[in-house]
Amino acid sequence: MVNYLIRRVGYALIMVVLVSFVSFAIIELPPGDFLTQKVEQLRARGDRSAEQQVETLRLRYGLDKPFLERYFNWASNFLRGDFGESFEFERPVSEILGARLGYTVILAIATTVLTWALAIPLGVYSAVKQYSPGDQAISVVSFIGLGMPGFLLALIIMYFAIIVFNLEVTGLFSPEFQDAPWSFAKVMDLLGHLWIPALISAVTGIGGLVRIMRGNLLDTLGQPFVEAARARGLKNRTVTWKHAVRIAINPLITILGSDVFPSIIVGSSLVAIVLNLPTIGPVFVDSLRKLDMYLAGTCIVFLTIMLLVGNLVADLLLAWVDPRIRLE
Amino acid sequence: MQINPSPTPTAQAPAGPATDTRETLIEVRDLKVEFNIRGGVVKAVDGLTFDIKRGQTVGIIGESGCGKSVTARAILRMIPKPGKITGGNILYHRRRRLAGHQTAPAETNVIDLTTVDPDGETIRQIRGGEIAMIFQEPMSSLTPVYTAGTHINEAVTLHRLLPVKTLGDQMADKIMQYRHVTREEARDIAVQMLRRVGIPKPEQRVDSYPHQLSGGQRQRVMIAIALSTEPAMLIADEPTTALDVSIEAQILDIMRDLQRTANMAIMFITHNLGVIASMADEIVVMYMGKQVERAGVVDLFYNPKHPYTKALLQSVPKLGPKTGQRLASIEGMVPDPLHLPTGCVFHPRCPAFMPGKCDQIVPRWAEAAPNHWARCLLYEE
Numbered sequence: 278m279v280n281y282l283i284r285r286v287g288y289a290l291i292m293v294v295l296v297s298f299v300s301f302a303i304i305e306l307p308p309g310d311f312l313t314q315k316v317e318q319l320r321a322r323g324d325r326s327a328e329q330q331v332e333t334l335r336l337r338y339g340l341d342k343p344f345l346e347r348y349f350n351w352a353s354n355f356l357r358g359d360f361g362e363s364f365e366f367e368r369p370v371s372e373i374l375g376a377r378l379g380y381t382v383i384l385a386i387a388t389t390v391l392t393w394a395l396a397i398p399l400g401v402y403s404a405v406k407q408y409s410p411g412d413q414a415i416s417v418v419s420f421i422g423l424g425m426p427g428f429l430l431a432l433i434i435m436y437f438a439i440i441v442f443n444l445e446v447t448g449l450f451s452p453e454f455q456d457a458p459w460s461f462a463k464v465m466d467l468l469g470h471l472w473i474p475a476l477i478s479a480v481t482g483i484g485g486l487v488r489i490m491r492g493n494l495l496d497t498l499g500q501p502f503v504e505a506a507r508a509r510g511l512k513n514r515t516v517t518w519k520h521a522v523r524i525a526i527n528p529l530i531t532i533l534g535s536d537v538f539p540s541i542i543v544g545s546s547l548v549a550i551v552l553n554l555p556t557i558g559p560v561f562v563d564s565l566r567k568l569d570m571y572l573a574g575t576c577i578v579f580l581t582i583m584l585l586v587g588n589l590v591a592d593l594l595l596a597w598v599d600p601r602i603r604l605e
Numbered sequence: 606m607q608i609n610p611s612p613t614p615t616a617q618a619p620a621g622p623a624t625d626t627r628e629t630l631i632e633v634r635d636l637k638v639e640f641n642i643r644g645g646v647v648k649a650v651d652g653l654t655f656d657i658k659r660g661q662t663v664g665i666i667g668e669s670g671c672g673k674s675v676t677a678r679a680i681l682r683m684i685p686k687p688g689k690i691t692g693g694n695i696l697y698h699r700r701r702r703l704a705g706h707q708t709a710p711a712e713t714n715v716i717d718l719t720t721v722d723p724d725g726e727t728i729r730q731i732r733g734g735e736i737a738m739i740f741q742e743p744m745s746s747l748t749p750v751y752t753a754g755t756h757i758n759e760a761v762t763l764h765r766l767l768p769v770k771t772l773g774d775q776m777a778d779k780i781m782q783y784r785h786v787t788r789e790e791a792r793d794i795a796v797q798m799l800r801r802v803g804i805p806k807p808e809q810r811v812d813s814y815p816h817q818l819s820g821g822q823r824q825r826v827m828i829a830i831a832l833s834t835e836p837a838m839l840i841a842d843e844p845t846t847a848l849d850v851s852i853e854a855q856i857l858d859i860m861r862d863l864q865r866t867a868n869m870a871i872m873f874i875t876h877n878l879g880v881i882a883s884m885a886d887e888i889v890v891m892y893m894g895k896q897v898e899r900a901g902v903v904d905l906f907y908n909p910k911h912p913y914t915k916a917l918l919q920s921v922p923k924l925g926p927k928t929g930q931r932l933a934s935i936e937g938m939v940p941d942p943l944h945l946p947t948g949c950v951f952h953p954r955c956p957a958f959m960p961g962k963c964d965q966i967v968p969r970w971a972e973a974a975p976n977h978w979a980r981c982l983l984y985e986e
Contacts, residue, residue: 501742502746502747502748502749504683504746505738505740505827507683508681508683508732508737509737509756509759509760509763510729510730510731510732510733510734510760511729511759511763512729513724523750524748524749599749599750600816
C-alpha cells in the first residue's frame with residue numbers, strides 16, 4: 278500500500294513537470310509576447326516613450342532571455358513558492374490567485390454538494406421507476422442540462438432575475454458588502470448570492486451524473502445478487518440502497534475525483550465570467566488571451582496537481598469502498 | 606447453540622415416493638402466469654397443479670424456457686416485470702413462530718400467496734424466512750462488497766428466532782416463546798452454518814468477500830444463507846448448473862444431508878435428469894408452461910406415460926458397451942411461445958402423434974395410473 282502510494286506520487290511529480298513545461302511552451306507559441314501587445318496599446322494612445330518603457334519592462338521580466346532559461350528560472354522559483362509576477366496586474370501571481378482562491382473553493386464545494394445531493398437521488402429514482410412519468414421528466418430535464426452550456430443558462434437566469442424579479446445575481450456580494458470587513462451579515466450575504474452560480478453549475482453537471490447513475494443502477498438491478506437479496510426477505514428500499522446503489526455508485530467516485538478537485542482551481546470559467554464572480558476562472562482565461570505567462574502557467578500547474586490529487590483520492594476511495602480492487 | 610425441536614412427530618415420516626402421510630406445505634392449483642410483451646401474451650405457466658409436503662423433495666424438470674423458474678418466482682411473488690399471475694392459487698400452509706408471542710407449534714393457517722402484496726410485510730417474512738431460494742448463478746448471487754458473514758447475518762437477523770422459554774411442559778403441545786437473535790449470535794450462527802455446508806476454516810471464511818471464494822464455495826454460502834433461517838422449504842433453481850460435476854455432487858450431498866436433519870421441503874428445479882433422479886421424491890415435468898406429467902420418481906423413470914417424458918429420458922446418454930446407435934433426440938424445435946400449436950402443445954414433435962386428435966383437442970390433466978398424472982390424449986377416452 279505504501280509502495281503503491283509512493284509510486285503514484287512519483288508518477289504524479291513527473292507528470293506535473295511535463296505538463297508545466299509543455300504548457301509553458303504552448304503559451305509561448307503565438308507570435309509576440311505580452312509586451313508586444315502593450316506596445317501596440319501605448320502606440321495607439323500616442324505614447325512616444327512606449328519603446329523605451331517596454332525595453333525596461335522586458336529586462337525586468339527577463340523576456341529577453343532564451344525560452345529554456347526562462348522556464349527553468351520560473352520552475353525553480355515555483356518550487357520556492359514564488360510563482361512569478363503577472364504582467365497584466367503588475368503584482369505577484371500568488372497574491373492575485375490567493376485573493377480569489379477562497380471564493381473558488383467555496384463555490385466548488387457548494388456546487389459539488391448541490392450537484393451530488395440532487396443527482397444521486399434523482400438517478401436512483403429514475404432507475405427504480407424506469408419509464409414512469411417521473412423518470413421521463415427527469416430524463417428530459419437532464420438532457421437539457423447536458424445539452425445547454427452553463428454560460429447560456431447563466432445568461433437566461435440573469436435575464437429573468439433582473440427583468441422579472443428585479444434581483445441582483447452577479448458577483449458574490451451585494452455592493453455594500455463588497456469591501457466591508459468579514460461579519461455575520463457578510464457571510465449571510467455571500468450565502469444569498471452563492472446559490473445562483475452553484476445552482477447553474479449544478480444543473481449543467483447534474484444531467485450527466487443522473488444519466489450515468491440511472492444506467493449503472495439499471496444494470497445492477499438486473500444482477501442476480503439483487504434478486505437474491507430480495508429473496509432473503511429484505512425491504513425493497515434496503516435492496517435498492519444497500520445492495521444495488523452501493524455497487525452502481527462506484528464509477529461515480531472516479532468522476533468525483535477527476536471533476537471536483539480541478540474545479541477547486543478553475544471551476545466553470547464561463548459561468549464565472551458571465552456572473553462576474555471573483556474566482557480564479559475568469560483570471561485564468563484572461564491571462565491566456567493576454568499571454569500573461571506566469572499567471573497562466575501557475576494556473577495550469579495547479580490545475581494539473583489538483584487533477585492528479587483528485588485521481589489519486591478517487592482511486593483510494595474506490596479501493597476503500599470496493600473490496601474487489603483493494604491491493605492485497 | 607440450541608436448535609429448535611422439530612415441529613411434530615408426524616413430519617418425520619420416512620421419505621419415499623408414495624408416502625402421502627406427510628402434511629401438505631404448498632398447494633399449487635391451476636397456476637397461470639402471463640407475460641404481456643410487445644409481440645403478444647406469453648403464457649409462461651399455464652395450469653400448473655402440484656403439492657409439496659413438509660420434508661418432501663419435488664423436482665421440476667423441463668427444457669429452458671418451459672416455465673420452471675417462473676413457477677419458483679411465482680411462489681415467492683418475485684416474477685420479473687411484465688409477468689403477472691393471472692389465475693390459480695398458491696396455498697401455503699403456514700406454521701410460524703413469532704417473536705415475543707407464545708405460539709403452539711402445531712398452529713397452521715393457510716394463506717393464498719397469489720393474493721398477498723408482493724412488496725408487503727407478509728411475503729417478506731416468508732421470503733428467506735419460511736421459503737428460501739438459491740439460484741443458478743453462484744458467481745454473481747452474492748453482493749460483491751459484502752462478506753459471506755454479512756450476507757448470512759442479513760437473513761438471520763431478519764428471520765431467525767431463538768427459543769426463550771418453554772411454557773406448560775405438561776401439555777400435549779409445547780408452547781414456545783421466541784426472540785430475535787443479537788448481532789453476536791448472528792455471527793455465531795453464520796460461522797456454524799458455514800461449517801455445516803462444509804466450508805473449511807469457517808471462522809476466517811465468514812469474513813471473506815465473494816471474489817475470494819470459488820464458485821462451489823459461493824454456492825455453499827448461498828445454501829448457508831438459505832438454511833440459516835431454518836425455512837420450511839428451499840427452492841433450488843438449477844443450483845448446480847454452473848458448477849463442475851464433482852462440486853455438483855458435493856453440493857447435492859449437502860442439500861440432502863441438511864434436508865434430512867431439518868425436515869425441510871425442497872422444490873428442485875433442473876433440466877438435469879441425473880440430478881433429479883438422485884434428489885426428488887416426486888417429479889413434475891413441464892413443457893411450454895404446461896405440466897405434462899407428474900409421478901413419483903421411480904414410477905416416472907421406469908414407467909413414463911407422456912411421450913415428451915419418454916423422449917426426454919431417451920435423450921440421456923448412457924454408459925455401457927457401444928451399441929452403435931445414435932443418441933436419441935426430440936424431433937423438431939421448441940415452438941415460438943407467442944404462437945403455440947393448437948391442441949396438445951407437444952403434437953408437432955410427438956412420436957405418438959394422432960392426426961385429427963392431438964392437433965385439435967387440448968388434453969386434460971388426468972390420472973393415467975394410480976398417483977401418476979399426465980396430460981395426454983393417449984390416456985383419455
